[in-house]
Amino acid sequence: MSPKAKRSSSKPQSRAKLPKKPDIGQIVDRTPSDIGAINVTATAPPALFSNASKFVVHNLHVDAFHPYHQHEFSSTSKGPGASGSHIDSEAGWKLLLDATAPNALYNSANRFNPPKCDEDTRVEVIQEVMDWMHDRESPQRLLCMTGAAGSGKSALQQTISERCSKEGILGSTFFLSSTDPTRNTASALVATMAYQLGLGNIELRREMGTAVAKDSLIFSKSLKTQMETLIVAPIESLHRNSELSAFPYAILIDGLDECTDEERQAEVLSTINECLIKNKNMPFRIFIASRPEWAIRSALEEDGYLQQVAYHIPLSDKYQAFFDIERVLWRRLQEIGRKSSDSRARSPSWPSKQDIAVLCRAASGQFIYAATVIKFVSDKRSSPVDRLKMVLNWTPDTNQRTNPFASLDRLYTNILLRAKEEYEASNMDGHDFLLLVRVYHLVHKVHWFFGVKALAWLLKLEEDAHEKLFWDLRSLVTTTRRRAWFFPSIPEYFLQFYHKSFSDFLDDESRSKDLFVPVQRVEAHIAQFCLRHIDESMFSNNP
Numbered sequence: 001m002s003p004k005a006k007r008s009s010s011k012p013q014s015r016a017k018l019p020k021k022p023d024i025g026q027i028v029d030r031t032p033s034d035i036g037a038i039n040v041t042a043t044a045p046p047a048l049f050s051n052a053s054k055f056v057v058h059n060l061h062v063d064a065f066h067p068y069h070q071h072e073f074s075s076t077s078k079g080p081g082a083s084g085s086h087i088d089s090e091a092g093w094k095l096l097l098d099a100t101a102p103n104a105l106y107n108s109a110n111r112f113n114p115p116k117c118d119e120d121t122r123v124e125v126i127q128e129v130m131d132w133m134h135d136r137e138s139p140q141r142l143l144c145m146t147g148a149a150g151s152g153k154s155a156l157q158q159t160i161s162e163r164c165s166k167e168g169i170l171g172s173t174f175f176l177s178s179t180d181p182t183r184n185t186a187s188a189l190v191a192t193m194a195y196q197l198g199l200g201n202i203e204l205r206r207e208m209g210t211a212v213a214k215d216s217l218i219f220s221k222s223l224k225t226q227m228e229t230l231i232v233a234p235i236e237s238l239h240r241n242s243e244l245s246a247f248p249y250a251i252l253i254d255g256l257d258e259c260t261d262e263e264r265q266a267e268v269l270s271t272i273n274e275c276l277i278k279n280k281n282m283p284f285r286i287f288i289a290s291r292p293e294w295a296i297r298s299a300l301e302e303d304g305y306l307q308q309v310a311y312h313i314p315l316s317d318k319y320q321a322f323f324d325i326e327r328v329l330w331r332r333l334q335e336i337g338r339k340s341s342d343s344r345a346r347s348p349s350w351p352s353k354q355d356i357a358v359l360c361r362a363a364s365g366q367f368i369y370a371a372t373v374i375k376f377v378s379d380k381r382s383s384p385v386d387r388l389k390m391v392l393n394w395t396p397d398t399n400q401r402t403n404p405f406a407s408l409d410r411l412y413t414n415i416l417l418r419a420k421e422e423y424e425a426s427n428m429d430g431h432d433f434l435l436l437v438r439v440y441h442l443v444h445k446v447h448w449f450f451g452v453k454a455l456a457w458l459l460k461l462e463e464d465a466h467e468k469l470f471w472d473l474r475s476l477v478t479t480t481r482r483r484a485w486f487f488p489s490i491p492e493y494f495l496q497f498y499h500k501s502f503s504d505f506l507d508d509e510s511r512s513k514d515l516f517v518p519v520q521r522v523e524a525h526i527a528q529f530c531l532r533h534i535d536e537s538m539f540s541n542n543p
Helices: 004-009 033-037 085-096 123-134 154-168 189-199 202-214 223-241 262-277 294-298 323-337 351-361 367-378 386-391 405-426 435-446 452-458 465-469 498-509 509-515 518-539
Strands: 142-146 168-176 248-256 285-290 310-314 477-483 493-497
Touching: 085 189, 085 202, 123 142, 123 154, 123 189, 123 285, 123 310, 123 493, 154 168, 154 248, 154 285, 168 189, 189 223, 202 223, 223 262, 223 351, 262 294, 262 465, 285 294, 294 310, 294 351, 294 498, 323 351, 323 367, 323 386, 351 367, 351 498, 367 386, 367 405, 405 435, 405 465, 405 498, 435 452, 435 465, 435 493, 435 498, 435 518, 452 465, 452 493, 452 518, 493 498, 498 509
Parallel strands: 142 285, 142 310, 168 248, 248 285
Antiparallel strands: 477 493
8 A cells, every 4th residue: 555545544533723834843832841841642732733643744853952032932921931930030130220320330321421531641551551451361350550539540440441332342330439329338339240241141131130030139148149149150151152252351440449338348359359350260351440548458468369469550659640630731721711701711821831830730640639620610600710810829818708629628528537537446545636647747748857657756656656547548648668867777658648739738727627737736746745755864864
C-alpha cells in the first residue's frame, strides 16, 4: 500500500480544527522550557491535537532554542512560561528608580547651569584626567582628585562628565551637595549608579530589577551589599554572555566631602575599592573628587589602603590656576560689559588691567573667588562698573549694605562651624578652638619665625596639636615643611592658607560674626603663656 493510501485509511475519529496554513511543530506562545516539557497527550494545544489518535507526523522539527523575549508575554499570561519573572523585574526596576537621587546626575534640571571649565582653561589637568580615563590598560583604575575648597573640582567633574558623555563612555555620575537632602548622604549612591548603568542595557536592567524584586529591603543594607547585588553580580552575569569592551565605563563622583557623615565617606571609598577596583571583572575607571578631609586623606596617605591603588592628583598643589583665573575674569567681565546698558562697561578699557591684577591676587589661585566676583558683578539691577568698584574697594568700615563675598562667607562659616563641632567632640582638654585657630592664623600672618611645633611649645600644647586643630580645615589650610632659620638642623612645619579671602574673613567681624576672635584677645593669650615661661625659668634658676 502506498503511503498516500495508508494515510487515507487511518483517518482520526474526530477532525481537529487546524489553524490556517500552520507551520508543522510550531508552538505558539511557549518558552524554550515549555517546549522541552511538551508531550502529545498532556500539554499539546487543543486547537492542534485535540482528540487526535493513531496518526503519524513526518519530519517534525522543534527548535527549543528559538530566541525568546519576555515582552512577548502579556502580564496576564497563565502559561507555564509566565512565572512572573518579567513582572518581578519591572516591579524591581521601579523600586530602584524610587531609591535614586535624580538631583545628583550631571545633567539634572536641579543643577541647571552648573559650574564647568571655561574654554582654554584647565587644559593641562583636563588632558591628564582624560588621558588616564582612556588608558584602559593602566592598573590604577581609581583616580582621586583632592583640592582646597573652591579650587574648581566640581567644574572639572562637570567638564569631564560632558566629555565622557560625548564620547559614549560615561557610565554614571553622582554630584553630592551638603545643602540638598536628596544628595548629601551616600544612601542613594548605588541605586543612582545602577539606574544609569542599566539605562542603556536591557539585559543589565532586567538583572538589576530582578535582584531588587528578590530583596525589596536591599536599599536599607550596607553599601557593599548593595554594590555587590545591584552592580557587581549583574555586570558579571553580563560579562559571561557578552563582551564588555564597549560598555560605558567612566564613573564620576564629585564632592565626597559633601556627604554629611565622615564614616559614610569612608564606607563609599572602601566599598568602591572592595567591589569595583579589586574585582578585575569590573570594567570601570572611577574618578572621585573631594576636599582633603579625613576619609580620603587617610586612605591616600603613605600607609593608607588606597595609596598604591589610586592615581592621586592634588589639584591645589600640582596646578597653579593664576593665569586660568585671569583669563576667566577677563572673558566674563568683558562679556558682562558688552550686555550692559552702562556705556562705561561697554568701553574697551573696562575692566582695567589693574582691576584684574587685584582680583587675581585676592583669588589666591582658587576659582571660587573669581566665580563669586563674576556672579556679584553680573547682577542686572545695577551697573557692573559700580558693582566691581564695590568688590575692589570693599572694607568693613564702608558700611555697605551689600557684601560682595556673602556666598564665600557662608562657605567659610559652614566649614569652620563643622570643624569646631568635631574638635570639641573629640578633644576633652577644654581648649578654645576658635581662639587657637586665630592664634595660629595671626602667627602665620606676621610671618613669625615660630613654626607650628615651636608655637605648640609656647602655648604648652602637644607637639602635634596643629594636626588635631586643623584636622577638619584641610580644605582651607595646610602645612608646609621647611627648616627653621634658628634651628636649621630641625625640620619645622609652617601654616599655609589656600585662600587669602579666608584670612580676610577671620580678620573681619562683620563677615565672621560669632566666629570672630579679636586681636587683643589673641595677644593677651600669647602674653599669658610668655609670662608663664618666664616665671618657670626664674623659678628653675633660683631653687
